[in-house]
Amino acid sequence: MMLSAADLRSGYATGDVLQDVSITVEQGEVVGVLGRNGVGKTTLMKTLIGLLPARAGQIVFRDQDVTKLSADRRARLGIGYVPQGRGIFSHLTVGENLRMGGLINASTRSLDFDLVFRYFPFLRERLTQRGGTLSGGQQAMLAIARALISTPDLLLLDEPSDGVQPSIVQEIGDFIKVLNEEKGLTVLIVEQNIDLMQTVAKRAYALDKGCVVASVNREELMNTQRVASFLAI
Numbered sequence: 001m002m003l004s005a006a007d008l009r010s011g012y013a014t015g016d017v018l019q020d021v022s023i024t025v026e027q028g029e030v031v032g033v034l035g036r037n038g039v040g041k042t043t044l045m046k047t048l049i050g051l052l053p054a055r056a057g058q059i060v061f062r063d064q065d066v067t068k069l070s071a072d073r074r075a076r077l078g079i080g081y082v083p084q085g086r087g088i089f090s091h092l093t094v095g096e097n098l099r100m101g102g103l104i105n106a107s108t109r110s111l112d113f114d115l116v117f118r119y120f121p122f123l124r125e126r127l128t129q130r131g132g133t134l135s136g137g138q139q140a141m142l143a144i145a146r147a148l149i150s151t152p153d154l155l156l157l158d159e160p161s162d163g164v165q166p167s168i169v170q171e172i173g174d175f176i177k178v179l180n181e182e183k184g185l186t187v188l189i190v191e192q193n194i195d196l197m198q199t200v201a202k203r204a205y206a207l208d209k210g211c212v213v214a215s216v217n218r219e220e221l222m223n224t225q226r227v228a229s230f231l232a233i
């Protein structure tokens with residue numbers, strides 16, 4: 001088991017958002033999280049990486065209880081995080097953005113620039129260009145590359161297709177698929193783009209109002225109407 005979250009509760013000053021959320025991700029899997037706007041998908045990802053504390057429940061990463069560990073400790077253990085909206089530093093260059101991704105893990109994890117350039121060769125040519133001048137799709141790839149550079153075992157991806165041209169969305173899906181197949185990268189991905197979800201995920205959890213309301217297997221995931229039912233009101 002790569003990741004196991006049991007009975008997670010978390011939220012904000014305004015109250016709890018997640019209610020007893022339990023999910024598992026096995027090594028080598030790509031697992032999706034579905035749900036319409038505001039149901040708690042990002043809250044779940046922030047709780048898993050440690051930017052929000054769990055108010056109840058337990059998070060286990062590779063046999064280790066990480067529930068009380070800080071986000072940077074979890075990152076050093078091998079959890080990568082690509083936030084919704086990507087969090088690219090638009091005034092820093094592509095190279096600086098990549099090194100920022102590595103900084104947090106620099107003490108214990110090596111930075112694999114070769115890996116990043118192998119999968120995203122365009123970044124090598126744009127190392128001195130400012131992050132903010134890249135297209136939406138290129139920024140999405142830079143954000144993934146920034147997480148990959150410290151060679152995580154598990155990647156948490158929060159809506160990578162957000163703000164990306166439809167023609168590039170498929171390309172992002174292909175990258176995730178190749179990274180999973182070639183590097184054995186385990187992925188938990190939040191996504192509302194059905195095509196992208198169907199391209200990459202083996203199964204998914206559907207969230208509604210902070211609760212897991214369904215576990216969706218591969219067959220159901222390929223049923224576009226079924227998936228759409230979790231995304232519509």
Ligand SMILES: Nc1ncnc2c1ncn2[C@@H]1O[C@H](COP(=O)(O)OP(=O)(O)OP(=O)(O)O)[C@@H](O)[C@H]1O
Pocket residue numbers: 012013014017035036037038039040041042043044084
């Ligand atoms: N910083 C915050 N403080 C208070 N409430 C918040 C905060 N961030 C999110 N919320 C609320 O928590 C709920 C869940 O938000 P969350 O961002 O997890 O949803 P989401 O499923 O990721 O939505 P989206 O698809 O729009 O990204 C929403 O009602 C939202 O308004």
Ligand SMILES: [Mg+2]
Pocket residue numbers: 041042043084158
């Ligand atoms: Mg969100």
